[in-house]
Amino acid sequence: MKLFRYGPLDQEKTGILINNIHYDTSGFGEDYDNDFLANSGLERLQDYINKNLKNLNQIPADSRIGTPIANPRKIVCVGLNYSDHARETGLNLEQEPILFLKAISALNGPFDDIIIPKNSYHTDWETELAIVIGKKGNHFPIEESSDYIAGYVMMNDVTERHFMKNRGGTWDKGKGYNTFAPLGPYFVTKDEIEDDGNLRIWLKLNGELMQEGNTKNFITPVKDLLSYISDFFGLFPGDIVSTGSPAGTGIGHIPQRFLVDGDVIEYGIDGLGIAKNTFVDYRNT
Numbered sequence: 001m002k003l004f005r006y007g008p009l010d011q012e013k014t015g016i017l018i019n020n021i022h023y024d025t026s027g028f029g030e031d032y033d034n035d036f037l038a039n040s041g042l043e044r045l046q047d048y049i050n051k052n053l054k055n056l057n058q059i060p061a062d063s064r065i066g067t068p069i070a071n072p073r074k075i076v077c078v079g080l081n082y083s084d085h086a087r088e089t090g091l092n093l094e095q096e097p098i099l100f101l102k103a104i105s106a107l108n109g110p111f112d113d114i115i116i117p118k119n120s121y122h123t124d125w126e127t128e129l130a131i132v133i134g135k136k137g138n139h140f141p142i143e144e145s146s147d148y149i150a151g152y153v154m155m156n157d158v159t160e161r162h163f164m165k166n167r168g169g170t171w172d173k174g175k176g177y178n179t180f181a182p183l184g185p186y187f188v189t190k191d192e193i194e195d196d197g198n199l200r201i202w203l204k205l206n207g208e209l210m211q212e213g214n215t216k217n218f219i220t221p222v223k224d225l226l227s228y229i230s231d232f233f234g235l236f237p238g239d240i241v242s243t244g245s246p247a248g249t250g251i252g253h254i255p256q257r258f259l260v261d262g263d264v265i266e267y268g269i270d271g272l273g274i275a276k277n278t279f280v281d282y283r284n285t
Helices: 034-038 041-055 083-089 142-148 161-166 222-229
Strands: 002-006 013-018 021-024 075-079 098-102 114-116 127-133 149-156 187-189 200-205 208-214 240-242 264-269 273-281
Touching (some): 002 021, 013 041, 034 041, 127 200, 127 222, 142 149, 142 222, 149 264, 149 273
Parallel strands (some): 114 273
Antiparallel strands (some): 002 013, 002 187, 013 021, 075 098, 127 240, 149 187, 200 208, 200 264, 264 273
């Protein structure tokens, strides 16, 4: 299934994409949230779809698409998980995966504007495959990791490089600004993705291809990452794990190219859809 949420911010309804048509599923009576995932929601939703397919209504063509997961407890991110991206950032690879948390308040719709912060001169893009966790777990082995995957979603780990590298402390200063985590458009159940280790990732800036990579170039693949992360964070239904960005970000271009007011990024991952965001200076919001 390809699930989405639509409508005004904080008033979203649920939907499903079938044969490239967006249908409303609000009659199911549940949001796509942590409780939905924790209580066999995907199985119950599939049964609802099977029984009511002919009665589903298409959503209005001009509907805003929101985040496909309503209320993740946390967003766990992986840094420098592609060697080519590590080289372009000038940062050193570590012996173990780099983990950090992105603020929940950074969540943003896949077509909503992204705000450039005050005193920002190095806001950058990072298109990433993210995992939606389906059940609670700690300290699980690699061979059990797939049991914890509910599905996949696309995220852009928007980053203010100067805040991250030069303002002291952790990476979080450059990662957690409001709107810096556009998510979606779809939450794609794991049965729809044959191989999460072979997905094309791309991004265009104002129509020019800037980022093109593939998850086959992961340093640490998805199942290994989830097992590793489970030793440091309790994973819960609805949690988002973003797996890192391939090369092609603004910091790696010559000359470097960072985002300014009016810039538009359009990006996609095989099977997960396409998102598009406009960058807006904080003074214009």
